[in-house]
Amino acid sequence: MLLLDLDDFKAINDGHGHAAGDRVLVEVARRLRAHLRETDLVARLGGDEFLVLLPEVHDAAAAETVARKLLRALQQPYAADGCELRTNASIGVALFPDDARDADTLLRCVDLAMYAAKDGGRGGVVRYDARMRHALDARVRLHERLQQALHDGQGLALHYQPQWHVAGERVDAVEALLRWHDPVLGAVSPAQCIAVAERTGLIVPLGDWVLQEACAQVARWRAQGAQVRVAVNVSAQQFRLPDWPQRVQGALHRHGLPGDALELEITETQAMANPQQARATLQHLMALGVQLALDDFGTGHSSLAQLKRLPLHCIKIDREFVRELPDNATDAAMVRGVARLARLLRLRTVAEGVETPAQARHLRRHGVDALQGWLLAPALPAHEVQRWIAADDVAWARAQLTLKVAVGA
Known part of the structure; x- marks a missing residue:
């Protein structure tokens, strides 16, 4: 049995109807x-999920070979309304009677395998493993605890x-x-938290x-005289919301903030999933x-032609291009090129993942x-960030950076 789910199919519906x-x-x-083959059965379960039964396939290797063949076929572009659309799929594989001896259990097994394929980066094939049930129990527990945290506001916090x-x-x-x-699970990594939430x-x-918590905190800092801006990451699901700009406007209004007190970070992948919709959303936000x-930046698939049409203020250089500076000549050239491109486009640049004085000096x-x-x-x-941003502590912060950059000079 194969269970196939199209990856990010919602972006096609949202962007093209x-x-x-x-x-x-x-x-x-x-x-x-x-x-x-003629003897195989294909059924759409609903939404963008398809089930495939292979009655003449009796071993995992053969089933996975079929799944990869289907995956390659689905990765080819689709024509719709004069546009070339692309999508990918995640496929789970489970075998009868190896993995289950009844239909309901087999469906649960193949469903777990499919979600494991999504967790592995999408666009892949994963065979069911009994350990996946334990992973499911852990995810269900995480989900329940996250629901509780959002309900009572306990355990969640922002660091800056x-x-x-x-x-x-x-x-x-x-x-x-x-x-x-x-309080029950202890410290949960951001990656785990975000994955379960998505x-x-x-x-x-x-x-x-x-968004609300970040706006509340930056309002407190500004009331104390620190003209600081807070940057908030935006998920793909948030960015696709028709009322997302209105939600942002409401948060600014609630906390008495001007628009430039807030910076929203979107990824290349989000922007390029539907460039026309992305431009409209970003223009609305920029008007605020x-x-x-x-x-x-640099890890997605944006083209320069698309990039120059997006209303932006800043490009963040991914840590992947910073990690081996200044020794890696390719990364050094990439950083120089991005900085030069940003200046031509009148955009700010921020380098992430700066860990050594040599990296800082190079950047x-x-x-x-x-x-x-x-x-x-x-x-x-927030209380530990205070010295970095306080209006009367600029000299302290400057001294800290000067000291760190000078180390090893």
């Missing part, structure tokens, strides 16, 4: 049927990582990063909580005065506007 999405589903069914503005020699922005310490639909209420940053020398990473400080509770 349900009629286009329906045509893609029909073509998916046609391709599946074309690559299977400073961004050092090179020319101004001061911290002018912080990035809000989620932390969760559950899979269970809690990512939108969780994102709303983060909100600062807009393209996160993890400053090549015109990167701001530095963020453990060299300056890890993500800290």
Whole structure:
């Protein structure tokens, strides 16, 4: 048995309409049927999930071979309304009677395998393993505890990582990063928390909580005289919400903030999933005065032509290109190129993952506007960030960075 789920199919429906999405589903069914034998059965379970029964396949290797063949067929582009659309799929594999001896249990097994394929990066094939049931129990527990945390507000917190503005020699922005310490589960990693929230639909209420909390904190800092900006990461599901700009406007209004007190970070993948919709959403946010940053730049699939049409204020250089500076010539050239491109487009640059004085010196020398990473400080509770941003403590913060950058000079 194979269970196939299209990855990010909602982006096609949202960006091109349900009629286009329906045509893609029909073509998916046609391709599946074309690559299977007469004795095989294909059924659409609902939404963008398809079930395939292979009655003449009796071993895992053969089933996985069929699954990969189907995956390659589905990865080819789709034509709809004059557009070339692409989607991928995650496929779970389970065998009767090896994995289960009744239909209901076999369906649960193949469902677990399919979600394991999604967790593994999507666009893959995963065979069911009995250990997946234990992983499911853990995810259900995480989901229940996260629901409780959102309901009573206990255990969730934001930490803030400073961004050092090179020319101004001061911290002018912080990035809000989620932390969760559950009274039952203990410390839960951000990666686990976000993954469960995205899979269970809690990512939108969780994102709303983060936005409100970050705005409340930056309002407190500004009331104390610190003209600091807070950067908040936006999930793909949030970014696709039709009322997302209105939610942002409501948060700013509730806390009495101007738009430029807030920076929203979106990834290349989010922006390029539907460039036209992304532009409209970003233009609405820009009209509110909100600062807009393209996160993890260089790891997605944006083209320069698309990039220049997006309303942005900032490009964040991914830590992947910073980690081996200044020794890696390719990364050094990439950073120089991105910094030069940003200047041509009149965009700010922030380098993430700055951990050594040598990295900091290299980035400053090549015109990167701001530095963020453990060299300056890890993500800290709000009260510990205070000295970095307080109006009367700029000299302290400047001395800290000067000392760190000078080490090993």
